[in-house]
Amino acid sequence: MSVRRLRRAAAATSLLLLGLTATACGGDASAGENRLVLGYFPNITHAPALVGLKEGIYADALGDGIDFSTQTFNAGPDAVNAIFSGDVDAAFVGPNPAINGWAKSEGAALRVIAGSTSGGSGLVVRPEITSVDDLKGATLATPQLGNTQDVALRWWATNQGWTFDTAGGGDISIIPQKNSEIVDAFLTDRIDGAWVPEPYLSRLVIKGGGHVLVDESDEWPDTGGRFVTTQLIVNADYLKAHPDNVRRLLKGHIATIDRMNADPEDARRATADQFAELSGRRLDDDLLTAAFDNLTFTVDPVAPSLRGSAEHAEAAGVLPPVDLNGLYALDILNELLSDAGRDRVSGLEGD
Numbered sequence: 001m002s003v004r005r006l007r008r009a010a011a012a013t014s015l016l017l018l019g020l021t022a023t024a025c026g027g028d029a030s031a032g033e034n035r036l037v038l039g040y041f042p043n044i045t046h047a048p049a050l051v052g053l054k055e056g057i058y059a060d061a062l063g064d065g066i067d068f069s070t071q072t073f074n075a076g077p078d079a080v081n082a083i084f085s086g087d088v089d090a091a092f093v094g095p096n097p098a099i100n101g102w103a104k105s106e107g108a109a110l111r112v113i114a115g116s117t118s119g120g121s122g123l124v125v126r127p128e129i130t131s132v133d134d135l136k137g138a139t140l141a142t143p144q145l146g147n148t149q150d151v152a153l154r155w156w157a158t159n160q161g162w163t164f165d166t167a168g169g170g171d172i173s174i175i176p177q178k179n180s181e182i183v184d185a186f187l188t189d190r191i192d193g194a195w196v197p198e199p200y201l202s203r204l205v206i207k208g209g210g211h212v213l214v215d216e217s218d219e220w221p222d223t224g225g226r227f228v229t230t231q232l233i234v235n236a237d238y239l240k241a242h243p244d245n246v247r248r249l250l251k252g253h254i255a256t257i258d259r260m261n262a263d264p265e266d267a268r269r270a271t272a273d274q275f276a277e278l279s280g281r282r283l284d285d286d287l288l289t290a291a292f293d294n295l296t297f298t299v300d301p302v303a304p305s306l307r308g309s310a311e312h313a314e315a316a317g318v319l320p321p322v323d324l325n326g327l328y329a330l331d332i333l334n335e336l337l338s339d340a341g342r343d344r345v346s347g348l349e350g351d
Helices: 003-012 044-054 057-062 076-085 095-104 148-159 179-187 200-206 236-241 243-262 264-279 285-293 303-315 331-339
Strands: 035-040 067-072 090-093 110-119 121-125 139-142 173-176 193-197 211-215 228-235 295-297
Touching (some): 044 057, 044 243, 044 264, 076 095, 076 228, 110 243, 121 148, 139 148, 148 193, 179 193, 243 264, 264 285
Parallel strands (some): 035 067
Antiparallel strands (some): 110 295, 121 193
16 A cells, blocks of 8 residues: 555544544643643553652652642543543643544644653464465454554554554554453454554463564664654643643653653552552563663654654554644753753754
8 A cells, every 4th residue: 555545535634533622722721720630541661651640759759739630541632631621730641642632622732741650562463474474364453543552563564565554454464452351352363463662562472372573672673763652742731831831741751751661660569569559460570670671761762763653544544644843842851951951852953
């Protein structure tokens, strides 16, 4: 399937498929002077949020003068909609929800202020599938139509020269399902594989007997194998009205990631503890260790990979063309890094 044909399909798969409402960026930014609401997922790819909250690092950085609270989400579009409405002020999200929110609001609603997590996704398949050629005619799952992993699989399949569509037809059948459903489908032989993030990648390998056929890091040679999995975004109006609050949040974020990288074992423990508090169940130690080994925690947003994700989504027909210049607001982060004698991070040209 040619890139041109895929782009023509974009008209039929609009942003509405991605769960973003047409609600304009709202909320009274002045009302947030003494508050900060942080959104995140109870997921290993959001481990900096789990660790920072469990250890009280974000709360300490914000101080007693800020009414700090959190809200959990299960999908990126829901978190972005909460940014739109002003119900949350900052949130951890994947690259494609941020791109979609930026496009939907015409650049008005949000800004990326830091990276959080890189890596940790790929295509896991059944043991009998030993090569790419074995996949033709296979049924493969992704977590959600148009989400980060769905785009990655569709782009990769395009590069194999395969046809596919959003209804599950073509040379390979791509079926979006919830992550929990993907695990069940893999264990019961209803799918041949899935392009998923951690911890589901490790779960399919450890619990399902699968193996990684495609490590997504291999698909990003221009960034040394790094690609953004989770990043920290903020409501644009909140950033403009309350930069000091954002500065304090970023201080906590830097401190959290530094602590995680200095003591990975303690970071895994804090992640497991916070996850158990939220979900009522504890992650297996072997699963958690395997997932952490596949992830890199960094404040660098790996901006070139986000632009690449947008280009891939456009080519796959799930995102209209979008100008991303202005999406990144890294001045506060870079000031903090420079003050600590550390290397600055980069956004895109024009940011």
